[in-house]
Amino acid sequence: MSQGKPIRIAVVNDYEIVVAGVAAALEPYADRVAVVEIDSRLPVASDVDVILYDTFGAAQGASVDVEAVRAGGDARLVVFSWNTHRELVEGALRAGATGYLSKALPAEEIVAAIERIFDGETVLPEHEEPVHEEVGAWPGREHGLTAREAEVLALITQGLSNQEIAQRTYLSINSVKTYIRTAYRKIGVERRSQAVGWGMRHGFEPDRVRSIDDTLG
DSSP, X not given: OGGGOOEEEEEXXXXXXXXXXXXXXXGGGTTXXXXXXXXXXXXXXXXXXXXXXXXXXXXXXXXXXXXXXXXXXXOEEEEEESOOOHHHHHHHHHHTOSEEEETTSOHHHXXXXXXXXXXXXXXXXXXXXXXXXXXXXXXXXXXXXXXXXXXXXXXXXXTOOHHHHHHHHTOOHHHHHHHHHHHHHHHTOOSXXXXXXXXXXXXXXXXXXXXXXXXXX
């Protein structure tokens, strides 16, 4: 930590509820990491040390446009994902990410990892593991959707096919179909067009929002 000051962080994702949830999870550690900006589908505008890029419903692996997110800045970009598939991790590093954190980590360990990355380390997942508890929030959580079900529904709402969802998330096509079935059952729909309509009414369309905490400027 530089001169005893907290590390300045921007949290980035296509969904406002997701970035707000991550920011809330980090709030108890504000003396170590200060979330000064949250962005949904907008490049980072503040001078920050670290960008925490949440992959929910967004580009992953080598498809992450690191320079566009940085918007000309030199912040370290850290991918934050439940999907720690080796190829996605390696692809994100090739794209310019300087760390890759699993959502299986408790908030305190996330903060510790961010501090290590700020000090120049490249922190990566030690191994792939299933996520039972996930930091933050996601659309549809209040309707009983798991993070994975919600992400698949978000990608359906964005217009992706089952095959495209499998490629984006590195899930098998059978896993995608399973998540679709369980999600449909929970939200009470039977067809894709109904799922898209439900998603559009319940916050599954990507947002375009920027929020900056001027008190930390």
